[in-house]
Amino acid sequence: MRASAYHAKTTTMISALFRPSGLMSIQNYSAVISTGWSSAQRRSLAWGSMPGEGPKTNFEQGAGHTTRGPVSWTNLGAVAVVSAAAVAYFKIQRERRLEEAVGKIVTSESAGWTPDRENYAPRKFKLLPDGKWMPEEDHWGGTGKPAIGGPWTLIDSIDRKLVSEKSFAGKYTILYFGFTRCPDICPSEMVKVAKVMDMLKASHPALVEKLVPIFVTVDPARDSIRNMKEYAKDFHPSYVFLTGTPGQVQAMAKKYRVYVSKADETVDGDYLVDHSIVLYFHDDKGELLDVCTQSMKPSDIVERIKVGMQAS
Numbered sequence: 201m202r203a204s205a206y207h208a209k210t211t212t213m214i215s216a217l218f219r220p221s222g223l224m225s226i227q228n229y230s231a232v233i234s235t236g237w238s239s240a241q242r243r244s245l246a247w248g249s250m251p252g253e254g255p256k257t258n259f260e261q262g263a264g265h266t267t268r269g270p271v272s273w274t275n276l277g278a279v280a281v282v283s284a285a286a287v288a289y290f291k292i293q294r295e296r297r298l299e300e301a302v303g304k305i306v307t308s309e310s311a312g313w314t315p316d317r318e319n320y321a322p323r324k325f326k327l328l329p330d331g332k333w334m335p336e337e338d339h340w341g342g343t344g345k346p347a348i349g350g351p352w353t354l355i356d357s358i359d360r361k362l363v364s365e366k367s368f369a370g371k372y373t374i375l376y377f378g379f380t381r382c383p384d385i386c387p388s389e390m391v392k393v394a395k396v397m398d399m400l401k402a403s404h405p406a407l408v409e410k411l412v413p414i415f416v417t418v419d420p421a422r423d424s425i426r427n428m429k430e431y432a433k434d435f436h437p438s439y440v441f442l443t444g445t446p447g448q449v450q451a452m453a454k455k456y457r458v459y460v461s462k463a464d465e466t467v468d469g470d471y472l473v474d475h476s477i478v479l480y481f482h483d484d485k486g487e488l489l490d491v492c493t494q495s496m497k498p499s500d501i502v503e504r505i506k507v508g509m510q511a512s
Contacts, residue, residue, distance in 0.1 A: 352452040354442040357428035375480040379419035380431040394436035395498040
């Protein structure tokens with residue numbers, strides 16, 4: 201019986217030693233061996249309490265006994281710092297490799313160069329005092345001018361003749377893509393352009409004589425020459441209205457990266473066309489000078505046109 205009692209006490213003591221909440225002190229260990237405490241008293245010792253006190257909470261045991269998970273604010277902060285440093289490092293390395301590539305490829309003044317001709321137009325470079333070739337600064341920013349535009353051929357609905365981008369050589373143009381059955385956005389944008397023309401005529405009559413607004417349909421299936429000519433009566437007399445075959449219109453829209461999507465038809469066969477809402481401003485050589493978005497006011501567009509026409 202004595203051996204069995206001793207074995208039971210020893211087993212209980214060992215179990216308490218390996219509890220995850222903490223280890224027994226040497227004094228509590230001796231107390232278990234020397235006395236016949238109950239199992240409840242032994243459990244209280246395993247939690248670090250004195251007899252009769254009950255188990256202590258994490259707060260009572262102090263910060264050193266607080267149970268913590270694998271994620272902490274310190275760890276998250278360290279990860280954020282390392283991530284930011286990695287992003288900065290790779291950005292610096294990318295710019296350095298680009299400078300080295302430019303230094304090898306661009307070795308003299310030329311018509312321009314770009315590493316991505318599919319998406320960006322060639323940029324002119326200049327030689328810096330330190331011997332490096334860097335792109336000339338312009339309003340397009342660091343990425344450069346997007347590769348937008350190109351040769352096209354359509355039909356002038358007013359004069360009923362075939363025209364191309366060369367037909368407007370010597371003139372500055374404002375190009376807009378839309379369709380005659382557009383209920384609100386297209387008429388609003390065309391009225392905006394009309395205000396631009398009137399404002400320029402009042403302040404800079406010499407400039408407005410060189411500027412031609414052009415409307416290109418994205419719905420050639422319904423915008424015939426006759427329909428376009430009738431539609432033109434409601435807008436500024438300076439407008440040129442262009443249409444063509446679906447293939448011609450699609451080819452031009454693709455060169456200008458115009459988004460075009462036909463919506464579902466109604467029961468009577470009517471439908472709307474979703475499309476990009478952008479004004480493309482070209483110089484007298486047909487080169488893209490600037491783009492104006494729907495959010496811009498007529499006064500903002502006038503300022504951009506004046507800067508573009510006077511600088512070129």
